[in-house]
Amino acid sequence: MPQMTVGLAMTLLIIGNVIAVFSDALIKTLSDDAAVYQFVFFRQLTAVLLLIPFCLTSSRKSLVNGLKWHAVRGHIWLLGAVFMVYSINAMPLATANAIFYAAPLIMLPMAMLWFQEKLTVPSITAGVLGFIGVLIVIRPTEIDWAAMAALVVAFTLAANNLLIRKLPKHQTVFQTLLLTNVVGMPASLGLAVWEGKPWDFAPLLTAAGSTLFILIYAGFCVVAYRSGEASKIASAEYSGLIGAVVVGLIWFDEIPDIGMAIGTAFIILPLLWLAKVEAKNKRIAKQAHHKPLATETAADTVGVTA
Template sequence: MPKISVGLAMTLLVIGNIIAVFSDALIKTLSADGPVYQFVLFRQLTAVLILLPFCLFTNKKDLFAGLQWHVLRGHIWLLGAILMVIALNAMPLATANAIFYAAPLIMLPLAMLLFQETLTKQSIWVAILGFIGVLIVVKPTHINWAAIAALIVAITLAANNVLIRKLPKYQNVFHVLLLTNLVGIPVALSLALWENKPWDWTPMLTATGSTTFILIYAGICVFVYRAVDASKVASAEYSGLLGAVTVGILWFDEMPDLSMIIGTAFIIMPLIWLAKVEAKNKRLAALIEE
């Protein structure tokens, strides 16, 4: 996997997070009392169908290499997908996304524990300020089961991104995403059967659209977190909150209040500062090498 600059990595994550917002928006259009596990199963199935053509020429000998890590990530991903549907159906789009963006803060200690990544003072401060922004948006007095579900989603996102480094490096992005979704299908099917609701194929189109957007985001994450230390770029994940606010206003008439504006500033402004610091450090390193 080639190395890429921190600036390019952060740009890709910004694009990925904005795209992911549209996946969340499609989920939010679902009926609140619809079968959650059925929809998640549809997402898993459509993901496999979309990815399969891209994996036809994959080396079959190494198809299931690192299977234990794919199984772990696949079921963490499945848990996050289920709780994401629950959270988005119960909360405004921007509020749910604000909690999801606790993931970069959670990634920092995970990356340090699993891979001994060195945390810079800048990345720590950006993560702390970002989390303060999340708290301002959510307001701790308003925490309920939906907020707890959203926080668990953030944990699953963080764990999945950090565990990417455990996967075989020769497996391409399509291969990784295929196995992530494929290994979770048996459990997703079991949950859909246990849910015991009449089968409704109407949300299949919504599931396909949501899956397409989230696969683009997940693919970008696989590419970026293989190439760059998570601690250096994870804060770029916060950028999607601006997209969530915008889509919430235009699609769902969810006008942000003052706390949302202040919280978003806490999240976005440190990110811009960190990008400038990383760019300056890169220039200094280049001068030293000369």
């Protein structure tokens, strides 16, 4: 896949995160006594059914490649999906999403430790300011189980996005998403059976809708993180908070306050600044690369003339 610009990669993440909010909103419509593990299994089942038509022409060999890393990501994704259902149903939509968006900040040290990425001052600054914005939105007075569940989701999102680099480059986005869900299905089915609740297929349609939105988000993540350095684009994940505020207001009557507005400003403005800085650095590097070539050409011309 060709290297894309930082600005384009961040744009894809922004669009993906806004779309993902609708997946969270559908999860929030579940009843309090819904079988969580059944719902998670239904999400994976519907994901596989949606993705199979796009992978029918794939060779068996191409699907088997990198299966170890697909298995790791699939089970991390499953863990995050379970804790996501718990946290979204126990907290306001915007608050839960604000904690989820700790993921980009978590990705910065992870990228440095796992892939030896160099953290630039702009990327660190944008990440820290974004996390300050998250704290302003949450205004945590105490840490309860729902907040801890949301924090687990943030860690799973960060790990999953970074592990995309371990996947085979030749696999398509559809193949990647299919394998991520397929390898996790045995575990999710086992959890659903262990849960011991009667099977209820009423939430199946909700699961299908939630799956469709989250697959679009995951696909955008695969494209963006496979093409750009995680430490430079991860802060764009914060942008979905605006979508969570809007959807929470319209769908669930969750009225944001001045703290939400201030926190959102801390999240979005550094993103715009980071994109501008990275674009400027790229122009400077490109000019520096071409300048010696121009100098050498001029010197060669003088030598030939002499």
